[in-house]
Amino acid sequence: xxxxxxxxxxxxxxxxxxxxxxxxxxxxxxxxxxxxxxxxxxxxxxxxxxxxxxxxxxxxxxxxxxxxxxxxxxxxxxxxxxxxxxxxxxxxxxxxxxxxxxxxxxxxxxxxxxxxxxxxxxxxxxxxxxxxxxxxxxxxxxxxxxxxxxx
Numbered sequence: 829x830x831x832x833x834x835x836x837x838x839x840x841x842x843x844x845x846x847x848x849x850x851x852x853x854x855x856x857x858x859x860x861x862x863x864x865x866x867x868x869x870x871x872x873x874x875x876x877x878x879x880x881x882x883x884x885x886x887x888x889x890x891x892x893x894x895x896x897x898x899x900x901x902x903x904x905x906x907x908x909x910x911x912x913x914x915x916x917x918x919x920x921x922x923x924x925x926x927x928x929x930x931x932x933x934x935x936x937x938x939x940x941x942x943x944x945x946x947x948x949x950x951x952x953x954x955x956x957x958x959x960x961x962x963x964x965x966x967x968x969x970x971x972x973x974x975x976x977x978x979x
Contacts, residue, residue: 844893852889865930869919872928880924
């Protein structure tokens, strides 16, 4: 790549509007998307203590940073494909903040998982599913040599 092409490619890289998800949440998301809390909508002031909330908010922020730069329908796409899908789960009555109120954080209950018995995952004589490059994918056509394609 020549210096001129490198400068042109670098010029198109834009800095994010918000340097971190916390900034985006406190400066954009919360002021913009206000809901009456309690009942249908929940929020926890200590949102950063909820792993699921962090993951969902970070995904929203990253998508927003990209789509805000797309002319025309970029933000409309963000609303339709991202926010409208995440907001009812994120702030819903059974979402990550369901045990909290805006003023009181309650540590989310983590589901228990018992380890499977030692031979639980042993398939014995069963074939192991492998989708390597040299194997046909499930539903592939019959190879025509008289053999059957495993499904």
